[in-house]
Amino acid sequence: MTATAKLFASAALLLLLLVGVPLFINATGRSDLYYTLTSVALLSIISAGVWITFYIGRINIGQGAYALMGGYVSAILVMEYGVSFWVTLPLAGLFCMAASVLIGLPILRLRGVYFAMVTLVLTEVARLLALALPITNGAKGIVSIPQPGRIGLFGLTIVPDFATLANPRFAFYIVSVLLMALCFAALYRLKNSRIGQLCQSLQQNEELASSIGVNITYLRVLAYAISSFLGGVGGAMFAAISQSIYPSSFTVADSINFMLNCFLGGLGYVFGPMLGTFVLYFGWDLLFQTGEFQLLIFSTILIALMLLLPNGLLSLRLSGRAKATAAAPPAHRQEETQARSTAAGRASS
């Protein structure tokens, strides 16, 4: 696809989500879909964060910790200090970012399964911390958080007060879709930027990248911080929608799901997390009718998918082309990245 075609496809998708879906829902009267789709949008933002850490070659199962942290930061700021929700949204992201830099500096030295395991434990620790700290109100959590207020500029209402809306779910849906679009546009830009190329060199060989002059410590902390930012923003939004946050809002299972979303969509594709979240969430929802067999069928399908498409769903779409160039690309891509990182090294030295 050319750049223009890609742009058009993305715009069409956004238009479909913002206009088409509400029309469809109005026509069929299934307003419960709003909540489902909002969840998908937010979960895909959080999963996009995990995808970034995958991009630097780390398996991140700790995203639930940052989602939980973001949710709590936003909830506490709104409840205790009366800050507007719209201010707390970026603040929650920034708080997670700062925390992730502190946590990331030691643990990003770990690789492979070590990093995976330590981040998995991190999720559990976030839950324990939420239970133990006085400000988070223990297992009872923080409930009845007020809905987001209005944003005005010079007396002009840009975003109305959600509490006064007839259908706040629709408003949340629009906000979430816009956030998702913003997030994935930024992600796409990041992947194709110089930093994105450098990140790919980390994924392939950190020592080599470092020897060429790439500042690997800075890059991996940066990637991890961006990842946590997305986790925090997603978590804060979730807390606002459900108007509550508990220590069990994001658990290890959620962290693993975020990772699964990325895997399922395909690690090599920016839109992988979005597709993966959509399929996984809707698949889970559709299977709800099967009652007690839900988890059994779900996991069987997952296993079958892994056996048939070990490289993610999006690899299916590209399989025709991938087969034609199957022999060449890995070596070729590596050379290209090396060449780029050499150039980058020269530029920075």
Added chain:
Amino acid sequence: MEQVIANGLYLGAQYALIALGLTLIFALMNVLNFAHGQMYVLGGFVTYTIYGRLGLPFPVALAASCVTLGVVGALIEKFLFRPVVRRSEREESTMLLAAAVAFFLDAVILLLFGEKQRGVPKIVNGVFVSDQLIMPYDRIVVGVVAIAMIAAFVLYMQYSRPGRAMRALAQDRTAAQLMGVNVDRYSMIGFALGALLAGAVGSLLVTITGVNSGIGGPISIKAFLMVMIGGAGVVGGAIAGGFILGMMESVGLTVLREYGDITYLVIFALLMIFLSIRPNGLMGKPWG
């Protein structure tokens, strides 16, 4: 204090056995087995069925748990992990598979055994009481059995032919293959053995703490902690990690009692500091 140390040793022996299975699977296949906790739970429920419901003697139930999990492990390796390892571009894909297997086992356990907490009658009655120490006899029996199993495992890995083959495989897969080791066969044996160990611990612990279908995940997390402390893929590391975690938990629960439920927070904080000094654990290979 003696009480705390005795508790720590008893816990540590169980934990070491769990960590051994996890680390064995990791060393041989480079797979982080998310389903380890679920395998433990399955082992517990097999023992519950045979010993608790059918009333057969405990050793029979223990053996049945081991055999069941061994077979399950072998099947999972042969039909799931092997094809995916062979065909996927990135080896992390096995993690997705492991997570899916964990969900699958969770679902099967839930369907077969329900969500209730299950316990079985004590295997030995009575309590050992001395001046400093109070210890129920069944705990002592379970602890001794666990230590015996660890010793047997270490000896098996050290001196038997399959054990030697598996160690060679863990060191260097390609070199082992060139030396004529049947890689597929020993991967399968290794996976089965790892699963068997998980089932054995489940079977032992069901007699003391009981079992319910929800504890698989937390057990996996503990196993990961131990493997991180000791270093992934090293037998000695897993044993050390298990005993260290058991001891810390035992000491922490006593010392930190008045501050509330923060033992695991403290353990994690210590682990972070430790890992920033020694990223590959006590005895792990660098970057496992």
